[in-house]
Amino acid sequence: MDLDIQISRASKSKIDQVDFGNFSFGSVFTDHMFECDYVDGRWQNPKIAPYQSISIEPSASVFHYGQAIFEGMKAYKDSNDEVWLFRPKENVARFNKSSVRLAIPEFPEELFFDALKKLLTLEKDWVKKDEGSALYVRPFVIGNEFAIQASPSKNYKFMIICAPATPYYVGKVKVLVADKFSRAASGGVGYAKAAGNYAGQFYPTNLAKEKGFQQIIWTDSNEHKYLEEAGTMNVFFRIGDKLVTAPVTDTILDGVTRKSIIQIAKDLGIDVDVRRITVDEIKEASRNNELKEIFGTGTAAVVSEISEFEHKDELFVLPEVDDSYAKKLKERLVSIQTNKCEDPHSWRYKI
Ligand code: COI
Numbered sequence: 001m002d003l004d005i006q007i008s009r010a011s012k013s014k015i016d017q018v019d020f021g022n023f024s025f026g027s028v029f030t031d032h033m034f035e036c037d038y039v040d041g042r043w044q045n046p047k048i049a050p051y052q053s054i055s056i057e058p059s060a061s062v063f064h065y066g067q068a069i070f071e072g073m074k075a076y077k078d079s080n081d082e083v084w085l086f087r088p089k090e091n092v093a094r095f096n097k098s099s100v101r102l103a104i105p106e107f108p109e110e111l112f113f114d115a116l117k118k119l120l121t122l123e124k125d126w127v128k129k130d131e132g133s134a135l136y137v138r139p140f141v142i143g144n145e146f147a148i149q150a151s152p153s154k155n156y157k158f159m160i161i162c163a164p165a166t167p168y169y170v171g172k173v174k175v176l177v178a179d180k181f182s183r184a185a186s187g188g189v190g191y192a193k194a195a196g197n198y199a200g201q202f203y204p205t206n207l208a209k210e211k212g213f214q215q216i217i218w219t220d221s222n223e224h225k226y227l228e229e230a231g232t233m234n235v236f237f238r239i240g241d242k243l244v245t246a247p248v249t250d251t252i253l254d255g256v257t258r259k260s261i262i263q264i265a266k267d268l269g270i271d272v273d274v275r276r277i278t279v280d281e282i283k284e285a286s287r288n289n290e291l292k293e294i295f296g297t298g299t300a301a302v303v304s305e306i307s308e309f310e311h312k313d314e315l316f317v318l319p320e321v322d323d324s325y326a327k328k329l330k331e332r333l334v335s336i337q338t339n340k341c342e343d344p345h346s347w348r349y350k351i
Pocket of ligand 1: 072073198232298300301
């Protein structure tokens with residue numbers, strides 16, 4: 001099996017046309033993309049080509065049954081112009097875990113890393129050093145058999161595209177706690193980065209936006225009693241001086257930022273409790289002034305502070321705290337990601 005990556009370079013970079021201070025997250029793409037097809041029962045023809053449209057028949061299975069999964073990772077540039085990924089092995093493993101759940105053939109890890117290295121080497125100039133900058137890397141795979149029977153596709157297309165990242169949420173986030181809609185049900189695909197997990201959130205999130213909230217904190221689908229995750233993020237609660245977050249289950253995404261924040265908190269001597277947490281508990285803690293912070297974590301969102309939450313028409317406003325865990329943890333995380341401090345857990349991966 002020949003899995004050498006063929007590279008054809010763009011004749012001219014688009015980078016000079018980009019106003020780096022002035023675009024929204026995920027709306028600008030770099031010069032190249034990686035693609036590889038699964039045909040005749042094997043991955044083949046890996047290539048890097050100029051970023052361009054792809055041609056797919058309308059019968060392709062992804063359009064009908066949503067057989068698609070994706071990942072999100074970020075590349076950072078340090079002061080010596082070296083480019084780093086953050087814990088990419090975790091993303092590759094989760095990519096394949098998501099694939100298995102959606103009956104998609106796993107993508108070979110070695111080829112995945114080869115593709116990341118070659119693509120990011122070509123796109124090095126797109127990784128900016130300014131504070132808060134990174135290059136967002138989006139691997140994804142789609143069912144690409146031209147047939148509409150409701151069964152797993154025989155053919156797939158794996159791709160990696162890259163987009164310069166700007167902050168995903170600007171300022172603090174206001175959230176609505178779900179009491180009607182659900183993101184994921186037990187036994188379902190909630191733990192996978194299935195494309196449909198996100199599409200299913202758009203309508204309830206639009207309703208929340210009409211009420212002035214940016215995101216929804218999802219609760220369990222049985223009773224809407226336990227707090228699970230917030231839109232595109234895992235979610236943490238600071239009650240007193242303890243940090244509490246839900247354990248990952250089959251309805252909660254096993255966030256790379258989430259597990260890194262738990263580790264960093266422990267490294268900094270913060271008490272972390274990974275356990276189920278109820279809506280009533282945080283409402284009660286807020287009424288007693290014990291709920292000091294809520295924040296979300298994710299690759300795109302990094303660490304995003306939540307300023308207010310509403311549940312069943314009751315609004316809870318969080319206090320301003322001087323010793324914000326969110327700020328402290330974010331600072332440490334970003335320092336590790338951008339090679340500004342020691343990396344005690346060997347999370348950085350050099351391109
Ligand atoms: C990420 O944080 O990488 C995500 O997958 C969220 C995405 C929907 C922007």
